[in-house]
Amino acid sequence: MANVSDLPCDADGTCMVCKKKAPDGETLTCKTCVTPWHSTCLSVQLKTLADASRWECPDCSLTADQPGGATVKPSITGGDLVEKIRAIESDPSLTDREKAKRRQELLSGDAKSASPDGPNQEQKSNVGTNHGLAILGDKLNCSICMQLLDRPVSTPCGHNFCLKCFQKWVGQGKRTCAFCREVIPSKMAREPRINSAIVMAIRNAKMSQSNVSGGVPRVNHFVHNQDRPDKAYTTERAKRSGKANACSGKIFVTVPLDHFGPITAEHDPERNLGVLVGETWEDRMECRQWGAHFTHVAGIAGQSEYGAQSVALSGGYEDDEDHGEWFLYTGSGGRDLSGNKRTNKKQSFDQKFDKSNEALRVSCKNGYPVRVVRSHKEKRSSYAPQEGVRYDGVYRIEKCWRKAGIQGFKVCRYLFVRCDNDPAPWTSDNHGDRPRELPIVEELKHATDMTERKNSPAWDFDEGQGRWIWKKPPPESRRAPDAYDEEGKSTKRARRQSRNESMKERLLKDFSCLICRKVMVLPLTTPCAHNFCKACLENSFAGQSFIKQRTCGGTRTLRAQKNVMKCPSCTNDVSDFLKNPQVNRELMNLIESLQSQMKEENMESEEIDGANDEDAELCDETDDACIEVDMGEEIVGTNGKSNVGAENENCDASAEILKEEKDEKEGSKPLTNTDPQPHIGKEALGKCDAVSDHQEAGVARGEMPKRRNKRRGAGEETCSLAPNRGKKRRGNKA
């Protein structure tokens, strides 16, 4: 019967046989799967017009007629599924609504758990990958325009409409379903929400139709809290349990708090996926834990001098206007937060371009990508998720201005336009955004303080690659990834410490000696490109072939005698190199610069936090760093006050090294805890020792020579805010 060469029209109505758009009069729709076919390209032509209404496409008729048919028919259909749908559709005991629900359950690939009553919340949010979704084409067409659904919304009676068609329908005052005339609930009429399950079904159908391999869209993962190793929690001092007054749980991504743009797989050690468009979290705290939007109350995450990284659309400001691919965002401020309030719907003064509002303006001027999350709490937007907080990708702020808001006071306004490489959660497209023309914004007529981008944007579409990329390097982070202090709280000090840790890691990773595995002192790079501490390399041949000769003039010659000296790492001959090994200055400078950064961080940390155990711990733990800092100083020649080897005053670091070696051989080991590297100059060790002595011996904190900030005693709660701090909020008259 059916010819296997018969092919339907694709999602755009283009016949897959003749590759032309099938005219309306020549389109046949299958009564079972409602797939459109180009009638003139069918191998078997229809005899009468009446046949058209009962026509069943070759795929469906094949399935029906031949039990084994499924194996030979095109992959876009699933015979099993067809049978199931037929069973559903022909079941007289089911209402339309129940049928719709059953179909939906098939869509979500979990018919077993389908219960006849009440929607299954998990299924709603957990649309996986399904095969044969194309077969459900009848449910993928709008019941008003009959075209493929665009931004589908679903009525409780189980009928789907394009968002625009639906809005037009109810805009005409109609309150019954355009398909079955069942009453549309007023909430649905007022606040239609995109049905993401349908969106996914369309995408999947498109995927299989266009034979895209690996058709698992990177979207719509609902990340359940129970899948996470850590959650937000309440401290003892919090009077209320639960999320209301909770501390943030662990941050799962490794981006710094001021990271711009999408969060990619390399910043996701947990899953190696990155934060995916469509990913949804229970609340703002969880959203924060995945780095999409770090501030858990504020709508804007950013710094006025630097730019804004992300915003939340949560319905906090009534002036917001959401059109999905673009939206108008309202700045923060202008509200009286006295009386211990965190938010206040009532505006009582004008907003200004300062603080977060200025941060957004900086992002606008530079064309930075701004991550956008939408919360279910935004009731007026069709694009808001049904529940939770969802990551919707990056947008650029094309313009910003001020205007009088709904409440009469001036508000800062921002035009956000989407520019993400992944499709938005509401679109049936399988691709991300393309550059689009700016929408016409009526309120611009009344705008003041307009700012538009003058220079080329940092984040822009690359025609060659067909995707959005950083055209200019993203702003360099000024913040370390989030970190926690010993109480598990995210603090500035903890971040500083964390940054130190990461610098230490980098030092160890990039600049460690292949022999002692510690950060190199006087780095040598062999011709075979392996790095060693000068002393380590020399030591490795010590008994073998060197004549060590020391002069007070600061030179030392090392001569190979007879043996061939091989690189300890790759066994290449390095004899010639070792005759006159030169310290790799560039490497040394790099190490020094990292060391001095760490030192600065340490100083700052001490300034702010006082001498506490953490400081000691840091130095103890980072003995490398501690030593290196001192070595760095020595290298630049500040070795005059050594009390260990005064006779060597004029000798270079290498000479110091020799002395150190001698000490070691003689078993003199005056340095205990800070003696990790035998080749370290004595003076360096002496200095480090001095620091460590303070810490090791438990020298009274007050005796520390540095100026200390006494505002917080050791052991006191890290959070310096008193439990009743709220009462101190401005203007609290309670």
Add this chain to the structure above:
DNA sequence: GGGCCCGCAGGG
């Protein structure tokens, strides 16, 4: 559904 409360985190 609105009001109130308050711990937290970040900016400056």
Add this chain to the structure above:
DNA sequence: CCCTGCGGGCCC
């Protein structure tokens, strides 16, 4: 150290 904030839970 103080100010700010498009949260979230509970009570009415």
